[in-house]
Amino acid sequence: MEKVYTRMGDGSLVELSEGDLRRDLEEGTGDAAERGEIPALSKDELAYLFDIYSIPYRFVSVEMGNEVILSYDAATLKIRRVGVLTHRVQSLQIYEKLLGADTVEFDHVDYSFKPVKPIISYEQADVEQALLMTTIPVFYGAMPNLGSYTQPDGPCINPMELLPQGKIAEARVAQEEMIEHAVKDMVYVASAMYESGVDGINFDTTGAAGDADFLATLRAVEILKKKYPQMGIEVGMAGEFVLGMHGELTYDGVRLAGLYPHKQVELAMKAGATIFGPAVNTKTDKSCPWNVARAVTFAKACGENSPIPVHANMGMGVGGTPVIDQPPVDAVSRASKAMVEIARLDGL
Amino acid sequence: MANAHCIASGMGGMRTAGDLVGRMEMSRGMKLKEAKEYVANKLKVSVLDLVDPVVMNELRDDLDIGMVSTSLFPGSAKAIEAKFRIAELLDIEINCVNRFRDKIVGH
Numbered sequence: 001m002e003k004v005y006t007r008m009g010d011g012s013l014v015e016l017s018e019g020d021l022r023r024d025l026e027e028g029t030g031d032a033a034e035r036g037e038i039p040a041l042s043k044d045e046l047a048y049l050f051d052i053y054s055i056p057y058r059f060v061s062v063e064m065g066n067e068v069i070l071s072y073d074a075a076t077l078k079i080r081r082v083g084v085l086t087h088r089v090q091s092l093q094i095y096e097k098l099l100g101a102d103t104v105e106f107d108h109v110d111y112s113f114k115p116v117k118p119i120i121s122y123e124q125a126d127v128e129q130a131l132l133m134t135t136i137p138v139f140y141g142a143m144p145n146l147g148s149y150t151q152p153d154g155p156c157i158n159p160m161e162l163l164p165q166g167k168i169a170e171a172r173v174a175q176e177e178m179i180e181h182a183v184k185d186m187v188y189v190a191s192a193m194y195e196s197g198v199d200g201i202n203f204d205t206t207g208a209a210g211d212a213d214f215l216a217t218l219r220a221v222e223i224l225k226k227k228y229p230q231m232g233i234e235v236g237m238a239g240e241f242v243l244g245m246h247g248e249l250t251y252d253g254v255r256l257a258g259l260y261p262h263k264q265v266e267l268a269m270k271a272g273a274t275i276f277g278p279a280v281n282t283k284t285d286k287s288c289p290w291n292v293a294r295a296v297t298f299a300k301a302c303g304e305n306s307p308i309p310v311h312a313n314m315g316m317g318v319g320g321t322p323v324i325d326q327p328p329v330d331a332v333s334r335a336s337k338a339m340v341e342i343a344r345l346d347g348l
Numbered sequence: 349m350a351n352a353h354c355i356a357s358g359m360g361g362m363r364t365a366g367d368l369v370g371r372m373e374m375s376r377g378m379k380l381k382e383a384k385e386y387v388a389n390k391l392k393v394s395v396l397d398l399v400d401p402v403v404m405n406e407l408r409d410d411l412d413i414g415m416v417s418t419s420l421f422p423g424s425a426k427a428i429e430a431k432f433r434i435a436e437l438l439d440i441e442i443n444c445v446n447r448f449r450d451k452i453v454g455h
Contacts, residue, residue: 061356067399068380069370070358072350097416100354102366103374131444135414135430136367137374138444185407197444200374230441232372232374274377309380314353325455329352336356346373346380 009332010284011038011324028293036260038301053289059333069347070104089130105141112145113186124196130307131197140193141202144217149178175212175246186220200232208238210245210254218251218271225272235268236277261302278302292320299343309346365398
């Protein structure tokens with residue numbers, strides 16, 4: 001029996017037998033199907049995934065004609081992260097001219113809405129210049145990051161300190177206060193950026209602090225869409241499952257805790273999002289084939305349930321991409337091809 | 349990683365018509381198939397032509413909607429200039445174009 005070289009979720013190289021590969025693909029899709037109560041991948045889809053992982057090439061790609069839109073997040077932050085010392089406007093030009101980006105995102109290195117508020121005029125001035133010097137669509141992006149509203153950095157008592165003390169009611173009240181502060185800040189910053197001319201706003205890692213984080217974002221999106229009906233809004237999630245840190249929060253009568261991507265997108269669309277980005281976290285102790293089969297299963301159900309474009313998050317640690325700062329191209333290209341050609345999404 | 353995704357699956361941005369299709373997804377919430385067909389119709393090319401850099405390089409020059417290698421095409425529309433032309437070509441509102449127009453012409 002042939003051996004297949006692939007990766008684990010942490011990026012390490014591993015050798016699988018063909019039988020192991022088939023088993024991992026079946027178990028990955030089965031895990032998603034069971035958790036999300038969604039269809040598993042079909043035999044043909046699993047066979048296609050098997051082919052993607054069993055061919056020996058270092059790099060694979062979609063077939064011609066299947067290309068999708070790549071909406072990159074945190075462009076200016078990522079150029080800075082690797083120590084290339086350009087101004088943020090030049091970072092956008094690098095993505096536009098050298099990295100083949102279809103859309104790009106301007107952002108602050110402290111990548112949350114709250115820290116941008118006190119320096120908003122500096123952000124606006126840079127964004128306005130960036131828009132004069134770029135051709136492709138430009139988002140302004142940041143994270144809702146509800147955790148930044150807790151003491152000592154913010155005004156609210158930290159619910160994560162209240163919960164272990166059994167103070168459930170008090171923890172819920174704290175999260176409800178955090179929501180109010182976060183919505184105000186997100187609407188303020190997003191409005192300023194849109195007045196400065198950006199094409200859209202990206203809410204990145206939505207739901208990272210659980211259901212309160214998701215609700216704050218939905219409320220902010222709703223307010224912004226009413227205020228600016230033409231605004232492009234992307235809601236990108238933090239994970240495939242909304243954690244019930246509060247447990248009783250609802251939007252439009254739907255409880256947020258426990259939602260998977262095919263249900264998350266319904267609410268994002270109701271609030272006014274124009275693009276939805278599901279995120280499926282990579283498990284480091286499972287193989288990349290397992291992770292990709294799982295991620296594609298969730299993303300496919302999401303895409304089939306969405307009349308708005310779906311752009312799966314495929315950065316480090318999501319969408320089947322390994323959890324490592326420099327993911328190997330053999331793993332990234334396979335995850336990319338699988339997500340596009342099996343989940344049939346509108347972008348990544 | 350950005351490179352890997354772009355080469356594996358991406359339309360290619362300004363190398364092709366990726367930015368134009370991206371605008372239709374963002375601004376009108378069009379799904380990919382609809383967005384590609386809309387842009388292909390406006391550009392009077394096939395959907396497959398949209399991702400061909402040879403076809404699109406020549407077309408972007410003819411339509412003057414922004415090129416990658418600007419130094420090879422002096423005088424071609426760049427950045428905000430190109431966006432004015434893209435807005436008209438695709439019959440869409442581009443926020444920064446409207447803002448620029450307001451600044452020049454006045455409220």
